[in-house]
Amino acid sequence: xxxxxxxxxxxxxxxxxxxxxxxxxxxxxxxxxxxxxxxxxxxxxxxxxxxxxxxxxxxxxxxxxxxxxxxxxxxxxxxxxxxxxxxxxxxxxxxxxxxxxxxxxxxxxxxxxxxxxxxxxxxxxxxxxxxxxxxxxxxxxxxxxxxx
Numbered sequence: 001x002x003x004x005x006x007x008x009x010x011x012x013x014x015x016x017x018x019x020x021x022x023x024x025x026x027x028x029x030x031x032x033x034x035x036x037x038x039x040x041x042x043x044x045x046x047x048x049x050x051x052x053x054x055x056x057x058x059x060x061x062x063x064x065x066x067x068x069x070x071x072x073x074x075x076x077x078x079x080x081x082x083x084x085x086x087x088x089x090x091x092x093x094x095x096x097x098x099x100x101x102x103x104x105x106x107x108x109x110x111x112x113x114x115x116x117x118x119x120x121x122x123x124x125x126x127x128x129x130x131x132x133x134x135x136x137x138x139x140x141x142x143x144x145x146x147x148x
Contacts, residue, residue, distance in 0.1 A: 013114040020051035026142035027135040028053050038126030039066040047071045058126045065125035068102045069109030074121030080109030108132025
């Protein structure tokens with residue numbers, strides 16, 4: 001029997017801080033190429049911030065939005081831009097769920113998967129939804145790229 005089994009501990013896949021830092025750096029580099037200023041965050045599956053970068057001149061509220069987009073993506077396991085499809089025509093869902101603290105229904109949050117398990121979330125805020133999504137996608141690509 002393994003030590004983990006004896007202690008009752010379950011080892012789940014997680015994201016290393018180095019990978020999280022690589023991801024936010026890639027998001028910021030993408031923002032620079034788009035000539036926008038953003039904040040970028042990576043959180044673990046529990047919503048704890050692993051890495052965060054803020055560009056000088058990014059909107060003040062973008063910092064919290066970036067972290068909360070990552071939190072939302074990690075918690076639900078799908079991109080934050082998909083929330084309106086989830087809501088559909090159900091007004092009670094739009095009103096009720098969007099009023100929840102930290103749940104962000106704007107594009108720019110992407111889940112990070114290890115196989116079929118969501119292990120983290122990436123959030124970017126400061127540009128348009130499409131720009132935030134492009135920066136988050138660059139961060140995700142950096143995570144899945146082979147290390148040099």
